[in-house]
Amino acid sequence: MIDPNIPDTILSLPCMINSTAWENDIELVGSWSGVLLFSVKTNYLCIVTICNDRKVAIASSTKTHKVQVSVCISGKIIQISATQICRWKSLGIESQLKAVFNAAHQWKLLYSEKDQEIQIPILSMFSLYQIDDLLAGSRIKNYLMTDSLSISFEKIKAGAKVNTISYPFGPRITEIFAATLSSGIVSNVCEVADGLFMVDARCLPGSEGGAVCSTDGLNTSKNLIGMIATSLFWKNEELVGFAICCSIRHIISSLVLTYPKSTFSRNFGILHASIPETDFISSETGPALLTARIEISGGWGTGVVCGARANASECHLIICTCKHVIEGTFSSSGQKIYVTVEGIRERWMGHVIFATKKCSAFDFAVLNVPVPSYHTKKVLNHLVYHSTHQNNQIFQVATCVPSKLQKGVPVNAKGYGLFDYDCQVGPTMTQGTISNIVNHAGKAVLIHSDCLLHKGNSGGALICQETGNLIGITVNHVKDQQTGVVHPDVSFSIPCGIFMPALRDYMMTGDSKVFEQLNSHHGDTLRIWKLEPSSEKVMTLRKLLCKL
Known part of the structure; x- marks a missing residue:
């Protein structure tokens, strides 16, 4: 029996x-x-x-x-x-x-x-x-x-x-x-x-x-x-x-x-x-990194909750994204930005703190999002306490240590690619490795990974698979302009080292001018992000063509 x-x-x-x-x-x-x-x-x-x-x-x-x-x-x-x-x-x-x-x-x-x-x-x-x-x-x-x-x-x-x-x-x-x-x-x-x-x-x-x-x-x-x-x-x-x-x-x-x-x-x-x-045992070891869905004019993209300022009466999230995600706000003053943080089925209003100029190499923007008091504890649990300044507690996202930023490191990309808001799914994660790191003047300025990215992933997170810490902000994948073929597994990200120092300064001072240093990256850095060869390589190629 x-x-x-x-x-x-x-x-x-x-x-x-x-x-x-x-x-x-x-x-x-x-x-x-x-x-x-x-x-x-x-x-x-x-x-x-x-x-x-x-x-x-x-x-x-x-x-x-x-x-x-x-x-x-x-x-x-x-x-x-x-x-x-x-x-x-x-x-x-x-x-x-x-x-x-x-x-x-x-x-x-x-x-x-x-x-x-x-x-x-x-x-x-x-x-x-x-x-x-x-x-x-x-x-x-x-x-x-x-x-x-x-x-x-x-x-x-x-x-x-x-x-x-x-x-x-x-x-x-x-x-x-x-x-x-x-x-x-x-x-x-x-x-x-x-x-x-x-x-x-x-x-x-x-x-x-x-x-x-x-x-x-x-x-x-x-x-x-x-x-x-x-x-x-x-x-x-x-x-x-x-x-x-x-x-x-x-x-x-x-x-x-x-x-x-x-x-x-x-x-x-x-x-x-x-x-x-x-x-199900998760691979994340620290506070789970939060992403947010950013909507404007019927389109959408992704943002990463990179920091927060909180006191006894209010809490403001600092969300990093790509400039092209919120581009519509610059052409029409009446455009509103709606932000939905993962795990919370509410839409909050976002306000642009900073967006890079056309001359900048980086497609980058920062939003300020007030958080209702009943959700403050929930969102702060996903950040790391940094310091207290003028009665404000400063929190930031856990970022990857420099030793982990190298070719071959397993990574995940996280963002709101593919699925519309009414599809009842959260952010999508894809896996890959860091394929290359491009440095300029001794500093990483571009990270190439083979994580799949789709429409809506712009502004999302590139995450160290081992620690769950933030490595960079995903910007785009590659499309061959001659053939029209899209390569979703060739993706580029802005390293944390480019924007996190300015973000920490902003949370301490409240002065958005600290982000202006991101507009100073042009010249060779801009050429790298445009996937253009250096002038020396162009001259070499011309000489080779002449010999042929």
């Missing part, structure tokens, strides 16, 4: 599913990823996957639909047969998908550039299969007991490190792509509920249904937390580069709601397992 009061341990293992179906006498062959689940308490083995393709949906429309399953065990591919038990839809995930990927915002969900656009209802469909081959199933169970992932209903947080494990590109080349692993981070989580999230990891076509796993300190896969829904999607005809994922907690919960316990035999206790919800 199985005791329902004893928590179950659910083990999991990624697999590949191959299926053949017929539509109007045409054979449809499909291949996608899935996850084997094994209940230690009930000794039951099954497979859960996503029905996110027309071929899959047609094939699984019959309850007795059979598939071939491939799983990599100790470097060998084992093939087993399985039969579908049921198919269901998660209404919660469907509603989140509709809220985030609204058609009016020009999203396009595809598996590859040649495929038809995916309809959102299909992305919230899932299937459950049972293993037909008992002998092979027994071998898999033995392997799962020694080398597998546990299921965990962890609270998914943006910025947390994850691995994805899947079987892309189908059965013909399984030996090459079996259990393919890609490392990344959680980019974003739906604010309404964490059933839907995105990861910045390189998920290939055919990864749909694959596993998303939390990791330990050594980047080793630890617990199954979600499943890949689609690996490729576009916005405004540009490849985004993220994968859309569904949490395993929401997938199993939706199945329990769809099919009550009485529908299944006791062996299906895997679907009603008592698994405690735990916290």
Whole structure:
């Protein structure tokens, strides 16, 4: 007799599913990823996957639909047969998908550039299969007991490190792509509920249904937390580069709601397992850096909360951003700037303290934002106390130490790229490394990283992945003016060393003239930011051309 009061341990293992179906006498062959689940308490083995393709949906429309399953065990591919038990839809995930990927915002969900656009209802469909081959199933169970992932209903947080494990590109080349692993981070989580999230990891076509796993300190896969829904999607005809994922907690919960316990035999206790919800360990070690969404004239960008002045009666945030984000305020005196700090669903008014002139090398601006008293403590918890001056307490963002500012350092970019305000998502995080640091007169003036940046990321934060401290303010990515090709993974940032000294002086004195030193950076620094070669290199190139 199985005791329902004893928590179950659910083990999991990624697999590949191959299926053949017929539509109007045409054979449809499909291949996608899935996850084997094994209940230690009930000794039951099954497979859960996503029905996110027309071929899959047609094939699984019959309850007795059979598939071939491939799983990599100790470097060998084992093939087993399985039969579908049921198919269901998660209404919660469907509603989140509709809220985030609204058609009016020009999203396009595809598996590859040649495929038809995916309809959102299909992305919230899932299937459950049972293993037909008992002998092979027994071998898999033995392997799962020694080398597998546990299921965990962890609270998914943006910025947390994850691995994805899947079987892309189908059965013909399984030996090459079996259990393919890609490392990344959680980019974003739906604010309404964490059933839907995105990861910045390189998920290939055919990864749909694959596993998303939390990791330990050594980047080793630890617990199954979600499943890949689609690996490729576009916005405004540009490849985004993220994968859309569904949490395993929401997938199993939706199945329990769809099919009550009485529908299944006791062996299906895997679907009603008592698994405690735990916290997802974040990679941040200090106060989590705050970003803000800045809106003006229907457009938006990002800002970073870099400091604050507070006393007994009031608190003012100092937010750094890019000048082009608030450009509209200079052409019309009636333009208002609305600021929404992450984690607080309120819009506050922002006021421009400083913006660089056209002659400056830097695209930089500073905003002052009064904070309602009931939110003062919450926002100050994300800053570090610096000093007290004339009854004002001065707080600043934690910045990266100079020794961490070097090529190859892992970094994250954080900002409000891609998603409109009504999409119910917070700031998006992407991962990368510092590709290069450009110095002038012994000082870093430009940081080049390979973090993905999209529209809306301007003014966001470049963060040291190890410490969570601020490295710089993201400005732009690169677009080839001749071909029109956008390179979202070639991005540039203004180093903290350029603006933080002036910002500290301003918070101490209240005098915005201290920022004028940013207008003195022109000449070679301006040339660097315009991606222009030096005059010496131009002369060398001319000589070479003459010789040719």
